[in-house]
Amino acid sequence: MTVYDLDLEQLTERLVSWGEPAYRARQVYAQLWRRSATYDEMTDLSAALRGRLEAELPLGVEVLDERTADRGATRKVLLQLGGRHVIETVLMGYRDRATACVSSQSGCAMNCSFCATGQMGLMNNLSAGEIAAQVVWARRAASRLPHSTPRRITNVVFMGMGEPFANERPVLAAVARLVDPRGMRLGSRHITISTVGVVPAIKRLPDANDQVRLAVSFHAADDELRNELVPANRLWPLDDLVEAIAGWRERTHHRPSIEWAMIDGVNDSDEQAHKLAPIAFGLHAHVNLIPLNPTHGSPTRPSPPGRIRAFVQVLERAGVNVTVRDTRGRPIEAACGQLRWEHDRATAAV
Numbered sequence: 001m002t003v004y005d006l007d008l009e010q011l012t013e014r015l016v017s018w019g020e021p022a023y024r025a026r027q028v029y030a031q032l033w034r035r036s037a038t039y040d041e042m043t044d045l046s047a048a049l050r051g052r053l054e055a056e057l058p059l060g061v062e063v064l065d066e067r068t069a070d071r072g073a074t075r076k077v078l079l080q081l082g083g084r085h086v087i088e089t090v091l092m093g094y095r096d097r098a099t100a101c102v103s104s105q106s107g108c109a110m111n112c113s114f115c116a117t118g119q120m121g122l123m124n125n126l127s128a129g130e131i132a133a134q135v136v137w138a139r140r141a142a143s144r145l146p147h148s149t150p151r152r153i154t155n156v157v158f159m160g161m162g163e164p165f166a167n168e169r170p171v172l173a174a175v176a177r178l179v180d181p182r183g184m185r186l187g188s189r190h191i192t193i194s195t196v197g198v199v200p201a202i203k204r205l206p207d208a209n210d211q212v213r214l215a216v217s218f219h220a221a222d223d224e225l226r227n228e229l230v231p232a233n234r235l236w237p238l239d240d241l242v243e244a245i246a247g248w249r250e251r252t253h254h255r256p257s258i259e260w261a262m263i264d265g266v267n268d269s270d271e272q273a274h275k276l277a278p279i280a281f282g283l284h285a286h287v288n289l290i291p292l293n294p295t296h297g298s299p300t301r302p303s304p305p306g307r308i309r310a311f312v313q314v315l316e317r318a319g320v321n322v323t324v325r326d327t328r329g330r331p332i333e334a335a336c337g338q339l340r341w342e343h344d345r346a347t348a349a350v
C-alpha cells in the first residue's frame with residue numbers, strides 16, 4: 001500500500017482523523033499528483049505533518065537502479081514499490097511525445113515464449129497506487145529529458161511487466177487515478193492498455209473506460225503458431241479474440257493496435273503476413289511490428305531488416321496501416337523484463 005492508493009476522499013478522511021482540516025488533504029493531493037512532489041518537498045506543511053505522512057502513508061517508491069540510453073531520451077528504472085515488488089518502468093522521449101511504459105504485475109503468468117518477464121512466472125499483482133506511482137516517477141524523470149522532446153508525460157502505455165487484464169481492477173483504478181481532473185489530469189485517450197488477448201476483459205473495457213486505447217499482442221495469425229508463442233491463445237483462440245476486438249471497436253469507434261514481435265524464421269514469413277492482412281484490415285487495426293528484443297537464454301533472433309520490409313509490403317499492399325517500432329534502450333537492458341532479470345541474477349550471486 002502506498003499513498004497513491006488513496007483517492008482524494010480517502011486521503012481527506014485520513015487527514016481529518018488526524019485532526020487536520022479537509023483543505024490540507026487537497027493541498028497534499030495536488031502536490032502528490034500535480035507536482036509529483038515528495039513529502040520533503042512539501043515545505044508548506046509542518047515538519048510534524050510531513051513526518052506523520054512519511055510514517056503512515058509512505059510514497060512507497062524506491063529507485064534500485066536507473067540507466068539512460070539514446071542520449072538521455074530513454075530512461076529505465078528498477079523500482080521497489082510498496083517496500084516489496086521489484087518492477088521496471090521506462091520513460092521514452094520522442095520529438096512529439098514522452099511516454100511512460102508501466103508494469104501492472106511483478107512477473108507474469110502468461111508465459112509467452114519470447115518474453116523475459118514470461119520466463120519469471122508471476123510473483124505479485126501491483127495495487128492501483130503502485131501502478132500509478134510509476135507514472136509519478138516518470139513525470140519527475142521527464143524533467144531531465146533532452147530539450148528535443150517534451151519534458152512532461154504525454155502518454156502512458158501498459159507495456160511493462162505483467163498482463164494488465166490479469167490484474168484488471170487495479171489497472172482500471174490506476175487509470176482512473178491518472179485521469180483524475182483534481183490530480184494528474186492525463187487524457188484517457190493517451191493511455192494504452194496492451195493485452196495478450198484476455199477476451200472477457202476486452203469485452204468489459206468500454207464499460208469501465210471507453211476512451212482508453214487498446215493494443216493486442218498477436219504475434220501469430222493462426223491458432224497453431226499462436227498457441228506456441230502465446231499460450232493464452234489456448235484459452236482465448238483467434239476467432240474469439242478478433243470478435244472481441246471488433247466489438248470494442250464498434251463500441252468505442254477507436255482504432256485498435258495489433259502488436260507483432262518479428263522473430264527470425266518463426267512468425268515473419270509472407271504466409272503469416274497474408275494471414276494477418278485480412279484480420280487487420282477487417283478490424284481497421286494499426287499493426288505495430290516490433291523487432292524481437294533477444295532475451296537471455298533464448299535462441300531466437302530478431303528478423304533481419306529485409307524480412308521486415310517484405311512483411312510490411314504484404315500488409316501495405318492489402319491496405320493495412322503498419323509501422324515498425326523503433327527499439328529503444330537495448331544497451332541498458334531496457335527491453336521487456338531484462339533489467340529485473342539482471343537484478344535477480346546479481347542478488348542470487350551475493
Ligand code: SAH
Nearest residue numbers: 115159162163194195196217259261292293
Ligand atoms: N502482457 C501485455 C504487455 C506485454 S509487454 C501484452 O501481452 O500485451 C508489451 C509488448 O511487448 C507485447 O506485445 C509483448 O508481446 C511484447 N514483447 C514481449 N517480449 C518481447 C521481446 N523479447 N521482443 C519484442 N517484443 C516483446
